[in-house]
Amino acid sequence: MGGVTGDPDFEKGNLRGKIKEGEQSEMAPISRSSSRPQLDLSGAAIQGNFEERNPTIILPNQSDDISHLALDIGGSLIKLVYFSRHEDRPVDDKRKRSLKQRLGFPNVNRRSYPILGGRLHFVKFETAEINECLDFINSKQLHRGGINPRGWHVNSSVNDDAIIKATGGGAYKFADLFKERLGVGIEKEDEMDCLVAGANFLLKAIRHEAFTHMEGQKEFVQIDQNDLFPYLLVNIGSGVSMIKVDGEGKFQRVSGTNVGGGTYWGLGKLLTKCKSFDELLELSQRGDNRVIDMLVGDIYGGMDYSKIGLSASTIASSFGKAIFGNKELEDYSPEDISLSLLRMISYNIGQIAYLNALRFGLKRIFFGGFFIRGHAYTMDTISFAVQFWSKGEAQAMFLRHEGFLGALGAFMSYEKHGLDDLMAHQLVERFPMGAPYVGGKIHGPPLGDLSEKISWMEKFLQKGTEILAPVPLAPLRTTGLGGFDSPSSKGGSLRSDDATLNVGVLHLVPTLEVFPLLADSKTYEPNTIDLSDHNEREYWLTVLSEHLPDLVDKAVASEGGTEDAKRRGDAFAHAFSAHMSRLMKEPSAYGKLGLANLFELREECLREFQFVDAYRTIKQRENEASLAVLTDLLMELDSMDEESRLLTLIEGVLAANIFDWGSRACVDLYHKGTIIEIYRMSRNKMQRPWRVDDFDTFKERMLGSAEKKPPPHRRALLFVDNSGADVILGMLPLARELLRRGTEVVLVANSLPALNDVTAMELPEIVAEAAKHCDIIRKAAEAGGLLMDAIVNIQDAPKEDSSLAPLMVVENGCGGPCIDFRQVSSELADAAKGADLIILEGMGRALHTNFNARFKCDTLKLAMVKNQRLAEKLVNGNIYDSVCRYEPGP
Numbered sequence: 001m002g003g004v005t006g007d008p009d010f011e012k013g014n015l016r017g018k019i020k021e022g023e024q025s026e027m028a029p030i031s032r033s034s035s036r037p038q039l040d041l042s043g044a045a046i047q048g049n050f051e052e053r054n055p056t057i058i059l060p061n062q063s064d065d066i067s068h069l070a071l072d073i074g075g076s077l078i079k080l081v082y083f084s085r086h087e088d089r090p091v092d093d094k095r096k097r098s099l100k101q102r103l104g105f106p107n108v109n110r111r112s113y114p115i116l117g118g119r120l121h122f123v124k125f126e127t128a129e130i131n132e133c134l135d136f137i138n139s140k141q142l143h144r145g146g147i148n149p150r151g152w153h154v155n156s157s158v159n160d161d162a163i164i165k166a167t168g169g170g171a172y173k174f175a176d177l178f179k180e181r182l183g184v185g186i187e188k189e190d191e192m193d194c195l196v197a198g199a200n201f202l203l204k205a206i207r208h209e210a211f212t213h214m215e216g217q218k219e220f221v222q223i224d225q226n227d228l229f230p231y232l233l234v235n236i237g238s239g240v241s242m243i244k245v246d247g248e249g250k251f252q253r254v255s256g257t258n259v260g261g262g263t264y265w266g267l268g269k270l271l272t273k274c275k276s277f278d279e280l281l282e283l284s285q286r287g288d289n290r291v292i293d294m295l296v297g298d299i300y301g302g303m304d305y306s307k308i309g310l311s312a313s314t315i316a317s318s319f320g321k322a323i324f325g326n327k328e329l330e331d332y333s334p335e336d337i338s339l340s341l342l343r344m345i346s347y348n349i350g351q352i353a354y355l356n357a358l359r360f361g362l363k364r365i366f367f368g369g370f371f372i373r374g375h376a377y378t379m380d381t382i383s384f385a386v387q388f389w390s391k392g393e394a395q396a397m398f399l400r401h402e403g404f405l406g407a408l409g410a411f412m413s414y415e416k417h418g419l420d421d422l423m424a425h426q427l428v429e430r431f432p433m434g435a436p437y438v439g440g441k442i443h444g445p446p447l448g449d450l451s452e453k454i455s456w457m458e459k460f461l462q463k464g465t466e467i468l469a470p471v472p473l474a475p476l477r478t479t480g481l482g483g484f485d486s487p488s489s490k491g492g493s494l495r496s497d498d499a500t501l502n503v504g505v506l507h508l509v510p511t512l513e514v515f516p517l518l519a520d521s522k523t524y525e526p527n528t529i530d531l532s533d534h535n536e537r538e539y540w541l542t543v544l545s546e547h548l549p550d551l552v553d554k555a556v557a558s559e560g561g562t563e564d565a566k567r568r569g570d571a572f573a574h575a576f577s578a579h580m581s582r583l584m585k586e587p588s589a590y591g592k593l594g595l596a597n598l599f600e601l602r603e604e605c606l607r608e609f610q611f612v613d614a615y616r617t618i619k620q621r622e623n624e625a626s627l628a629v630l631t632d633l634l635m636e637l638d639s640m641d642e643e644s645r646l647l648t649l650i651e652g653v654l655a656a657n658i659f660d661w662g663s664r665a666c667v668d669l670y671h672k673g674t675i676i677e678i679y680r681m682s683r684n685k686m687q688r689p690w691r692v693d694d695f696d697t698f699k700e701r702m703l704g705s706a707e708k709k710p711p712p713h714r715r716a717l718l719f720v721d722n723s724g725a726d727v728i729l730g731m732l733p734l735a736r737e738l739l740r741r742g743t744e745v746v747l748v749a750n751s752l753p754a755l756n757d758v759t760a761m762e763l764p765e766i767v768a769e770a771a772k773h774c775d776i777i778r779k780a781a782e783a784g785g786l787l788m789d790a791i792v793n794i795q796d797a798p799k800e801d802s803s804l805a806p807l808m809v810v811e812n813g814c815g816g817p818c819i820d821f822r823q824v825s826s827e828l829a830d831a832a833k834g835a836d837l838i839i840l841e842g843m844g845r846a847l848h849t850n851f852n853a854r855f856k857c858d859t860l861k862l863a864m865v866k867n868q869r870l871a872e873k874l875v876n877g878n879i880y881d882s883v884c885r886y887e888p889g890p
């Protein structure tokens with residue numbers, strides 16, 4: 001990343017942030033037990049230009065994709081779970097270490113083990129096509145990153161005694177085939193053990209895993225990890241097992257029934273001549289069970305039997321109507337038969353499950369197994385039965401990854417893979433690149449490197465209609481065409497196995513934590529707008545869709561506009577459109593959906609196609625223009641009295657928040673003037689009262705009254721937003737004011753680029769440049785270890801004037817324009833511990849998310865509303881209105 005000025009001295013000054021030759025050891029993570037994969041630093045070299053700020057380090061002897069694999073080989077499907085580690089992001093270790101010392105956390109390497117970061121992938125194949133599965137494993141060399149009984153091996157050759165864990169009948173049936181084709185043995189794991197281990201893992205490690213399903217509505221349930229056991233796990237396969245789970249590895253099969261999925265499929269096949277389970281399920285979509293089932297109303301002349309609480313529409317006897325008249329099988333439609341059968345079996349299972357929960361006093365019942373397959377109607381029927389028999393006391397719950405319980409359990413059964421660590425951390429579900437296209441006739445996302453991904457998108461374009469998952473209406477032919485409308489997919493509310501098993505990739509982000517200053521992390525909901533509302537979802541997806549052409553242009557230009565970049569740009573546009581298309585129809589396809597997730601998805605998709613920073617040039621240009629006028633602004637501020645200065649500073653933040661390349665209206669505005677002209681215009685329009693205006697209360701806390709001067713805040717966390725004027729002319733002068741009053745300031749910025757947001761990596765350069773124009777900033781930045789001279793010998797450095805409040809920078813752990821305070825970087829969590837003031841800036845962080853969030857300390861939310869609809873809905877106002885919301889801590 002280049003400097004902001006082009007000034008050679010300045011550029012030189014920043015060489016200190018680099019990872020230099022001979023410093024490789026700094027990249028080494030904490031020492032790990034030998035049971036974990038080791039980072040092999042031998043032969044490490046820097047790739048490319050030594051002048052780059054954070055060049056990539058190549059570790060030639062390090063297996064690039066340490067992964068391992070477990071399988072559940074069932075009668076119809078093979079489910080495969082594998083783990084791949086993240087590519088390590090270069091870490092500015094020196095700055096981080098100095099920061100931690102300043103924040104008072106001497107154990108500098110705590111939680112910084114990048115190698116443990118990785119992803120859990122979920123893939124399925126049809127058992128009949130087992131060769132495809134073997135090819136997939138082979139192409140990804142998944143069997144080579146496995147372990148042998150003595151621990152990890154990451155060699156390129158396969159050991160004789162290498163094994164992979166598998167469960168399900170096929171683990172026995174296909175063991176020889178695996179040995180023959182891949183040279184690995186299969187270690188069989190008990191199916192029931194795996195099922196329970198898989199369910200426990202999911203319920204503990206993933207936030208939006210369990211959900212209820214009533215009358216077509218899916219609602220996620222927050223499970224308290226400490227209050228999970230005991231529960232009833234009902235696995236509906238061919239037969240049904242009911243398992244009372246009391247803890248890790250502690251369970252008992254308490255009941256079951258021989259009337260299960262096999263019964264539905266077997267009887268259904270005989271009665272309807274259907275060829276497949278999915279076909280049978282699909283038939284039920286269009287059926288009417290009243291034709292065959294005997295209802296209470298049939299017996300009571302159309303009346304309810306209210307005395308015992310039965311409505312006329314209750315099924316009195318499944319298939320009971322067939323007794324009457326002289327209809328033959330052919331006289332009934334396969335659709336009606338299928339539905340009657342489905343209801344008969346689902347009700348029966350729901351009832352037995354509830355009775356068993358009652359018998360053992362279990363509060364929670366989770367249903368899983370191949371019978372359910374995310375089929376909305378099946379889930380509704382089971383839920384209805386549980387609700388009916390429990391008189392509303394109990395609720396049926398389902399698991400998003402239920403198709404992978406066994407495979408996950410087998411995966412968990414590896415002893416020496418450090419999964420205990422994995423469990424201790426958060427798994428964050430992300431949107432897998434292949435997600436919208438996986439399913440139907442194309443199996444699994446065989447997507448590894450970039451070219452694979454691109455050709456997958458291109459293949460999709462050619463074969464578009466053969467893919468059964470929802471896809472954009474019009475095939476996108478040119479770069480950046482938007483659109484997310486869905487064509488007819490596989491019919492109504494039916495979501496078969498194909499869709500359900502098509503779940504997200506779970507990203508393990510070991511450094512993410514709950515923000516300690518959240519008033520109540522259990523009830524915290526980051527998103528302000530509810531995207532489960534159809535209209536809201538349609539509106540925001542349309543907005544994002546309309547942004548797409550412009551974004552693709554920027555992204556392609558940021559990569560030099562090459563042919564390769566254009567190809568990647570096209571692939572990005574298709575992938576993102578397809579995700580939007582799927583989410584329009586199925587909002588909870590990847591877990592609970594909020595606006596923050598949509599914006600983040602867009603950034604994730606860009607990164608998938610290796611667009612590192614689409615707004616790089618724009619950011620640099622705006623930084624330069626803003627730095628050029630910073631001195632004037634600071635002089636103007638310094639000529640004011642305290643009170644007008646504070647007001648001008650807050651006005652300045654609100655006015656400069658107009659520089660937002662994510663807002664359609666603002667981008668249109670930028671064609672009408674220069675950065676400085678727009679900034680001036682925006683500042684001149686800042687008349688109070690603002691739409692939300694708590695300035696007076698904030699001022700009182702800051703300045704007090706003539707009689708009483710309040711103490712300054714100890715430490716302020718300033719969540720900065722956009723590059724250029726926003727951070728340089730808005731937030732930095734506000735930070736300076738706090739510093740000058742003796743408050744420590746931590747600038748909190750994104751870990752990864754998102755739109756034109758400034759990142760934590762870019763901030764030290766900006767601060768260094770600002771420090772040239774301002775002594776307060778310079779001294780504070782030195783004290784905070786932001787200027788390199790101050791970092792070099794931090795331990796030996798003479799103690800500086802202790803009254804001088806430091807200015808620091810931390811990354812927030814995010815790669816989108818919003819912030820979810822349940823997942824922040826450990827650095828930020830550490831910094832938060834001493835903070836008593838939070839300033840959230842910008843629409844993404846203060847309005848779309850966290851507008852209603854409450855914190856344990858004083859909080860100031862500052863943003864300009866740059867969207868008319870949001871302004872109307874949220875603050876009953878208009879576009880370009882300002883929000884200054886101050887909430888004193890308890």
Ligand SMILES: CC(C)(COP(=O)(O)O)[C@@H](O)C(=O)NCCC(=O)O
Pocket residue numbers: 543599657659660661662663664665721722755817841842843844845848863866867868
């Ligand atoms: C992406 C954003 C949240 C960024 O806003 P910021 O946080 O920079 O103030 C915002 O630009 C936005 O909501 N844009 C979409 C709406 C629109 O184009 O009007």
Ligand SMILES: [Mn+2]
Pocket residue numbers: 660721722755756757817842844
């Ligand atoms: Mn922004």
